[in-house]
Amino acid sequence: MNRYHDPSILPSEIPSESEYFDRRRVLAALAASAAMIGGGIDAAAQTGRPAVQARPAPRYTRNPKFSTNEPPNSWEDITSYNNFYEFGFNKEDPYERAQSFRSHPWNVEIDGEAEVRGRFTLEDILKPHALEERIYRFRCVEAWSRIVPWMGFPLADLIRRFKPTSRAKFVEFTTLLDPKQMPGQRTSVLDWPYREGLRIDEAMNPLTMLVVGVYGKWLPNQNGAPLRLIVPWKYGFKSIKSIVRIRFTERQPTTSWNLSAPDEYGFFANVNPEVDHPRWSQAKERRIGGNFLTSRIDTLPFNGYAAEVASLYRGMDLRRFY
Ligand code: MTE
Numbered sequence: 001m002n003r004y005h006d007p008s009i010l011p012s013e014i015p016s017e018s019e020y021f022d023r024r025r026v027l028a029a030l031a032a033s034a035a036m037i038g039g040g041i042d043a044a045a046q047t048g049r050p051a052v053q054a055r056p057a058p059r060y061t062r063n064p065k066f067s068t069n070e071p072p073n074s075w076e077d078i079t080s081y082n083n084f085y086e087f088g089f090n091k092e093d094p095y096e097r098a099q100s101f102r103s104h105p106w107n108v109e110i111d112g113e114a115e116v117r118g119r120f121t122l123e124d125i126l127k128p129h130a131l132e133e134r135i136y137r138f139r140c141v142e143a144w145s146r147i148v149p150w151m152g153f154p155l156a157d158l159i160r161r162f163k164p165t166s167r168a169k170f171v172e173f174t175t176l177l178d179p180k181q182m183p184g185q186r187t188s189v190l191d192w193p194y195r196e197g198l199r200i201d202e203a204m205n206p207l208t209m210l211v212v213g214v215y216g217k218w219l220p221n222q223n224g225a226p227l228r229l230i231v232p233w234k235y236g237f238k239s240i241k242s243i244v245r246i247r248f249t250e251r252q253p254t255t256s257w258n259l260s261a262p263d264e265y266g267f268f269a270n271v272n273p274e275v276d277h278p279r280w281s282q283a284k285e286r287r288i289g290g291n292f293l294t295s296r297i298d299t300l301p302f303n304g305y306a307a308e309v310a311s312l313y314r315g316m317d318l319r320r321f322y
Pocket of ligand 1: 078081082083084085086139140141175194222223224235236237238239240241242
């Protein structure tokens with residue numbers, strides 16, 4: 001049996017018991033002949049268990065309107081150099097330590113100042129939304145960046161479904177708390193679970209995405225499977241991974257990085273080449289995967305999305321509200 005029931009698999013895709021045993025006989029015969037000629041064999045035949053069914057591949061359309069023309073980074077660039085402190089502090093830790101993380105099945109709680117609340121399966125959350133691919137610039141607060149073909153849907157569409165009340169001024173997001181699966185949570189480098197937040201108008205901006213995939217595939221665990229936020233005009237730490245709760249609040253929520261180092265990481269965290277981090281300049285960034293001549297480039301205000309979002313901050317002192 002599968003270790004867990006995967007609700008995204010349609011019943012028609014699960015082989016019946018007799019089909020399965022027939023298949024096993026065939027596989028066993030193949031395995032025997034493969035072993036003789038020294039070839040590889042199917043894991044299912046080796047272990048006597050059917051291979052765990054993969055979720056059906058996602059269907060999506062490309063959205064050029066919201067995409068940069070810059071060439072995307074490679075799959076390797078995007079999936080093997082990550083920040084996901086729940087799995088460790090080195091860039092290769094998430095890739096190395098998140099592979100057995102159970103990101104499916106998954107539930108998300110919708111909570112707080114909204115007419116519709118409750119606990120939903122990932123499938124319930126995704127069902128009404130058409131997935132699209134958008135190629136976004138992504139700028140980490142540590143002054144590196146890359147170009148990523150994310151797949152997901154506008155957060156605004158989800159927010160409308162849950163009907164926030166007039167008291168909802170902010171949206172808070174929370175990552176799973178599970179120190180058994182997430183070794184980083186056994187350390188006290190952050191106040192777990194990881195939390196982030198947006199003002200409701202930032203959350204409703206059409207650029208803000210809930211992301212479930214990258215490069216046309218479901219998100220790998222190290223990139224925040226199965227559901228994460230992407231806010232492309234803000235430093236990467238706002239783009240919280242592996243979300244289990246979305247809560248509408250009247251007050252500005254507490255966020256993990258702001259709590260741990262308030263002088264370094266503000267609530268807004270808009271990409272701003274004119275406001276340096278206390279310990280390094282934010283004027284330039286290193287584009288991952290570039291050569292040493294092309295990899296250091298100027299950082300743009302709002303990460304290049306000023307035309308779409310600068311108006312959200314009209315009248316605000318962005319040195320104070322960093
Ligand atoms: N979300 C959680 N839960 N834990 C984290 O450590 N790191 C953040 C953000 N989301 C982080 C997180 C930071 S600092 C960055 S730069 C991005 O995830 C990295 O996303 P990526 O690995 O997909 O590039």
